Amino acid sequence: MKILSCTSPGEFDYLEEDNPMLTEGRAIVKIKKVGVCGTDLHAFEGTQPFFSYPRILGHELAGEVVEIGESKDISKGDWITVIPYFSCGICVACRNGKPNCCQKISVFGVHEDGGMREYVSLPVSSLVKRKGLSLEQLAVAEPFAIGAHGVRRAGVKPGQFVLVIGAGPIGLGVMEFARIAGAQVIAMDINEKRLEFCRDVWNIPHVVKAGKSAYDMIQEITNGDFCDAVIDATGSLAAINQGFQYIAHGGAYVLVGLQKGEIAFSHPEFHKREATLMSSRNATREDFDQVLDAMASGQLSVENYITHKVKFDQVKDDFQSWLNPETGVIKALVEV
Template sequence: MKQLRCSKPGAFEYQQVDTPGLKEGFALIKVLQVGICGTDLHAFDGTQPYFSYPRVLGHEIAGEVVKIADQSEIKEGDLIAVIPYFNCKACIACRRGKSNCCEKISVFGVHENGGMQEYIQVPVSSIVKKEGLNLDQLALSEPLAIGLHAVKRSKIQHGDWVLVVGAGPIGMGIMEFARVRGAKVIMMDVNESRLQACKERFGAEFLVNALEEPSEKIAELTRGDFCTTVFDATGNLKAINGSLNYVSHGGEYILVGLQKENFSFKHPDFHKRETTLMSSRNATREDFHEVMETLLEGRIQAEKFITHRIRFDQVGTDFDSLIDPQNQVIKAMIDF
């Protein structure tokens, strides 16, 4: 089978490898579609934490079950998504139902080889399906589950002002699930085309360019209250450090994006708000099921996120085009 490997930052190479066998407790999956996410882009440009080379990228996966030893809920021929966070099931986090932040977590396409290959072998416990979903919806279940998990970490109430910093696919997913909960969502970014995409594709009402006096504009929108929940979906250090200024008194600040360096706040500014600070990592099986139900009901439309498609045999040579800001990529899908 053909496999695409990121051999070092900025370099891909195709190679022929053996198709995986079938281990007990695992299933063999024919990969049909893989979404390209920020993790893949950061790995390609050498800025992804917890990463080593060479590595097969890709963890937003839709595929077909080819072989499975014990057919029960999951059967051969099923179209499925993969929960790509493989956990130990024994550590304190797993025992408390927080498998998304397992002490020994291994993320597909990050800590071990991922989905940019024709066949993969994954634990049956990491497979999730929902009858009636198409490949786009299945592949988008993972990034949308990250957005949903972040929203579920919050205490958003109907009518709250919420700020999402970073208008990429994760930020857009956070926006959509916050709006499902009745929040008034402000989208902020330095990229005007991303903000306009939020408006044109999703009907976002409140847009703020971070380069144009954002504090004044947010204060005006919220009548001086600022935002009871602020999400960072950038992973940008300057954005992380600066966005505390937009949190209301008594509010919460949730870090979804990942940054290698230390971040810092002025303690009096943090303390006077009695700010709740938390992170949101990955997602749980329950999040995946809720996302899939939301997609099936049409409350969120997968097609609004996808702007580009690329064939698997083109990724090695054309991946650079997906990074080029002029191409205005929001979410690109690899078709096999």
């Protein structure tokens, strides 16, 4: 069985490994499609927190169940996607229905070896199927679930202004679910091509280039109210720190993006707004179900989201280029 391992920052190697064996409570899945996300790219360049090497990447997965024990919902031959966050089930977060931020969480492809290989053994409880969806749709369910979770954390309501900072794959997912929630979405990025994509392809009504004029533009768009929710999807320390100024009085700031440094903001400005600051980590089964429902109903399309497709043997050569936004990559998809 061929696997692709990130051996150290900036280095990949193809390895051989025996096929996994079926054990109780698990299934053997033949991986068909793997999405490449910011976590993978940051791991490759050595800037991803919670990461160690060597590591097999891959947590945005679609595959076919080839072996499975007793299960009410999943059968051999089913096409599935994977909830790649493995929780302990007993810690305070798990007891309170938040397995996405389990104290002992192990994320497939981050804390343990992931799915950039032909076959994997996975807990049956982590598998999700939805009839009628393609392998491509299933492969990108996870990044959209991240977006859905961030919007749910923000408590977005119809008619509210929601500023999404960062127009990468996660940011686009946030925008889509803010739109589905009925919000007026504002996209912000430093990259002109991504803003063009938001406006011309993603049909975002308001796009703002980050910089000196951004504050005035957002003030004008919102008629001076600013944003009921600001959601960062960049992981950039500068962007996160600047985002505080765009929060409306009574508004919320949700950090989906993750970075290693310490954030800083004016306490008086934050306090007078009675603003809420929160993080949004991973996603839950509820978020996955919302994504798959939206795909099945036609509310959510992935046609323009997947911009690059490569065969498994091409990944090693093409991966580094996806770090460059100028290539126009939104979502790269690997066919195993």
